[in-house]
Amino acid sequence: MSDSSSTDPTGTDLVGLRTGALPTDLYIGGAAVAASDGGRFDVLDPATGEILAKVADGTVRDAIAAVDAAHAAGAGWAAAAPRERGEILRRAFELMSANAGDLAQLMSLENGKALPDARGEVAYAAEFFRWFSEEAVRASGELKTAPAGTNRIMVTHHPVGVCVLVTPWNFPAAMATRKIGPALAAGCTVILKPASDTPLTALAMARILEAAGVPPGVVNVLPATRSGEVVSAMLHDDRVRKLSFTGSTQVGRILLKEAADNVVNTSMELGGNAPFLVFADADLEAALDGAMIAKMRNAGEACTAANRFYCEAPIAAEFARRLAGRMSELVVGPGTREGVQVGPLVNEAGVEKVDTLVRGAVAAGASALTGGHRPDGDGWFYPPTVLVDVAPDAEVLKEEIFGPVAPIVTFGTEDEAVRLANATEFGLVAYVYTGDLARGLRVSERLEAGMVGLNRGLVSDPAAPFGGVKQSGIGREGGHEGMLDYLETKYIAVDW
Template sequence: MGDFSLSSLTDLPLDLWVGGRAVPASDEGRFDVLDPATGEVLTSVANGTVDDAMACVDAAAAAAEAWAATAPRQRAEVLRRAFELMTARSDELAHLISLENGKALPDARGEVAYAAEFFRWYAEEAVRAAGSVMTAPSGANRIVVLQQPVGIAVLVTPWNFPAAMATRKIGPALAAGCTVVLKPASDTPLTALLMARILDDAGVPAGVVNVLPARRSGEVVSAMLHDPRVRKLSFTGSTEVGRVLLREAADQVVNCSMELGGNAPFLVFEDADLDAAVDGAMVAKMRNAGEACTAANRFFVHADVAADFSRRLADRMAGMVVGPGTDDATEVGPLVNEESAAKVDDLVRGAVAAGAQVVVGGGRPEREGFYYSPTVLVDVPRGAEILGEEIFGPVAPVVTFTDEDEVVAMANDTEFGLVSYVYTGDLARGLRVSERLDSGMVGLNRGLVSDPAAPFGGTKQSGIGREGGHEGMLDYLESKYVAVSW
């Protein structure tokens, strides 16, 4: 779209979005949004307070009855228009994501296309909240099961996919008939605010979608979770924060969906197609510079092919163009903030101190901004901290194995269970290993698993519930059983 600047988005709200309009924070407070490529201030947005959070809940409550009673087809048409508007404005959205998040434009464009698909998918699902009727086994009555919206939903989204994580929650919530309050990550509130405008243009009634940017994240979310009108929490973020929110939600027994951290293993067997495995690794590791919960975090490669695989992967990563996400040539943008870049650097330094060897990268380039060089590590000791932490950066630590049982045990040796990747030329082995891996998703000879039509979620401490697919809308519906005789 040529040169892009925030000033070109004349309809971008920079205040809270409450009850269908932009309003300042109750205390007039604001916070800065930074450009990760330079560390400089892009703009400022309203800093929501507890009072503002309650105003959002008030607006959602006022709209709830009418939206729940809106015909499913009408809700579907609103979501369809939102898909069309997002698609029409995809270049603007991609540039905005790159500007506030730092991700390379190809990744940002991919995110917008993926994000819009959730509106299209749930436009189709909105008319499929089917109940059931059956005769009780005793024959005494009928069992009628209705599906009804769970109620007001608080949606808390992360900074790494500011559009997709919002639409993956808003889409099914609106399809089910729920009203929502979206609390976007404070590093990336601009995309969420533009989404509010797009949904308004699509015909979403005032109060059905409210957006609350705030630096006081814990304070405002806690206040909403303790309001008895709030009946749903959907959170995407770290397991550490997820545990805190689950404790908060327990006070009012709020229905919770949690998409939490990951520590994805990437298994390469000796019979794998190495060209395909490296292609898959580049997607699984380097999408969004590794800042994804689905990112391959631990590379377990059979000893017979480890040297070849590592060399090929290092060659590919060494050739990637590092720079500001908004530059068309960039393939690896900056990480989102200084804390993230420093954490990645500490993990790599710790691995090297423990005996790992750097094949490529291994440090921060000498330039302004929050960058980290694409990195491949080999000879990583099995007890290295980097294998137990979610890296969230462009670093691939490689560990060798020789036995299927051994590698499955290593892959499962984590508190997380979001996604695993398996590369093998033996379909029987691939399916067998996929069943044995303790994760909610498996990419079998694929480096990408995310799909709006598929149930996304994990096992163990990677989460509760599923997003996407028909299952994603069920998380926003309650089953009501009516016993009746006729």
């Protein structure tokens, strides 16, 4: 597929998928540019392992060039009227919607996700632009009299400055817009470092933002396989004042240490190990509906995916049987094929990890009611799997699976369920199904998680604060809180 830096001013073909003109160069200062050393890396189709495109491989020199561009554009963008920034984001929402089909197809190609998941992600991702187009005019301050009556306390908010945004491969559009939207609304400029498995969607987003009217240098996109080097170089540049990272807790710890050198403002959305609690008084059909969403959205490759299922003893066997029935009926195949519900995992390492966790659980005494074996053939596929009789200390309960596997454990009491759910270093999201609202709220308060789905299998919403506790992260994305993460608070003592 060829490279093209041109955009369609009508906004009807910005992705370039239909013309074979996908953007494959770096995007710095409003222009498509080659890597400084001419390097490129392969982007593969997870369904076949074949090469989709060769993308420019950013270097440290390119990273500093991106910081140069973002810094140069910073003062002008910060001074732009909030309404102007909001209208540009609204236009980006409209252009994403106009190009939704092509964006979904592109994500299915490079990520592997089934088209229904890809279409859902495009709609979800676009909503961040719409939500923050409205929030751009709401960076309100405060004025009050000091308690002693000696002066006024004036509080204002200002853009934090140049932001480095590091996003994962599992939601290549939504993770980008969830960071770009609030940053631009707040008046910040950004360098987006997308995952090397899925850079094409990020580069397509740059085209959309350019067409929406984002000035050169305000948004820069830097694909790179040398992630550690390029991100470290930017974090040690005094002009960079913000890091927003979504990814594993392991990498998050490293980046927090790097950011500490220059005391860079950080937001971290890290790993999850979401418990899914089903009490005996729950509406079992609703719980199964919720389980299929919480587990199988994006084939389980989501930080919010239900990772551990805890079922009260009286209904555990029935829930497992019926869940296995539903999982076994899902259609597995290339994500771009209509009718497919579960695409391949993103790469060989991902499918090998899932297979290792399942084999380890079975070796320790678990049984697979459906799935449980990696299929032969091309592509990085793994079948939807339900495990029962899982040992309490099995690795599959400790690690973020990131695949279509549902391990089920039985519990006896409410206290035991809460204890099991909280027995992890992670605290991103939890799910609770019960017919007793008082119990549901009581358990929700006791769960150590930043988000709880109470009788719901989906918690993500651009209007809600997304984030975790413990080692699942720092800060919040989405909601009004999402923009506050890109603003500095200034206090002015004044007496008139």
